Amino acid sequence: MEKAYKNIAFFFLAVTIIVFVGFYNTYFVFFPHFEGFVILHHVHGLVMILWIIILIIQPILINNRKCKWHSLVGKLSYFLMPIIVISMMLAYQRSFVNSVSEYGPVHSQSLSMLFLPLTDVLPFAIFYILAIINKRKVPIHMRFMISTAVVLVGAGLGRIFAIWLSFDFINSVFASVAVMAIVFVGLIVYDISIKKFSDNRSFLTALVIFSIPNLLLLFIPYTHWWQTLVEALAN
Numbered sequence: 001m002e003k004a005y006k007n008i009a010f011f012f013l014a015v016t017i018i019v020f021v022g023f024y025n026t027y028f029v030f031f032p033h034f035e036g037f038v039i040l041h042h043v044h045g046l047v048m049i050l051w052i053i054i055l056i057i058q059p060i061l062i063n064n065r066k067c068k069w070h071s072l073v074g075k076l077s078y079f080l081m082p083i084i085v086i087s088m089m090l091a092y093q094r095s096f097v098n099s100v101s102e103y104g105p106v107h108s109q110s111l112s113m114l115f116l117p118l119t120d121v122l123p124f125a126i127f128y129i130l131a132i133i134n135k136r137k138v139p140i141h142m143r144f145m146i147s148t149a150v151v152l153v154g155a156g157l158g159r160i161f162a163i164w165l166s167f168d169f170i171n172s173v174f175a176s177v178a179v180m181a182i183v184f185v186g187l188i189v190y191d192i193s194i195k196k197f198s199d200n201r202s203f204l205t206a207l208v209i210f211s212i213p214n215l216l217l218l219f220i221p222y223t224h225w226w227q228t229l230v231e232a233l234a235n
Contacts, residue, residue, distance in 0.1 A: 003138060004194045008061055008146065012055040015153045019052070022156030025163050037082045040094060044087040049206045050150070051077075051084055055149050059142075081128055096234070112221035114230040118213040119177070124151045126209055130202075143187075143202035147182050151210065167205065184210060 020028065027045060030037065054073055061070040092113070098199040099110040131144035157176035165177060184207040191197040197204075220226050 002142070004190075004196070004198070005059070005142060008142070009056050009059045009145070012052065012059075012149055013155075015149045016052050016056070016152050018160070019048075019156035022159035026159060030122060031168070038094075040087070040090055043083075044091050045144075047080060047084045047087055050080060051148075051152070054080070055145065058145070077128075078132075081125075085121060085125050088124075090115060092117050092121070108222055108227060111171065111227045111230050111234070114234070115217060115221040115226065116173075119217055120151050120154055122213060123206075123210045124148055128204075129153065139196070139200050140202050143200065147203070147206035147210075149183075150180050150187075150206075153183075154180050173217070179218070181207065181211060181214075 027034075027037075027041070034042070045180065054077060058070055058073060061067075061073065062117075068226050096110060099113055127144045127147040131141050131148070133145065134140040134215075154176045157179055158172045161172035161175045164171060165172075184203055187203040188197065191200065191203060
């Protein structure tokens, strides 16, 4: 692992804290009975926790020259990642169903929500795929794995803005997107400062992949053609 990133586990630990704080009032505070929750919530929470654990322990294994264990844990992610993506999609589906029950099946707010998986599930999956494709190119592999954590923190940030800071739903989404974009920019600046950017522009690639759907979020969800399309799909 690059010397400049030998302590990256602390970055992942910070992501863990943000996610925990974000989900505390909506999930963890209900421990141990979790009244009103369904199995999907627990499965989704479990697989996301496992992913965070993987992110934390992988650099520790590399720093301690436990390459075989690092490889084994990496292979376990092949099975975990599809479950994570499916659980994320199902969580969005449940949110849509709840929105329909509140606003009605053809309400623009409900239909606009169907764009949201493109803003986090899609980049998250792409970053993982790029990391696996480049698993033998360690600097690239590491940066795309870090990028999955940046996307992951968005769910916690959004809830912190909405619940702890009383932002409305739309503003909490845009605020969390802005913070994640700033983190990507910060990582790019860091690579420039350690003279790695000229050889490895993975964080710039990640920023572009992340930014495209999140910029489109400003324009597409309430357009007539999108609302018509997703209403047909929803029906």
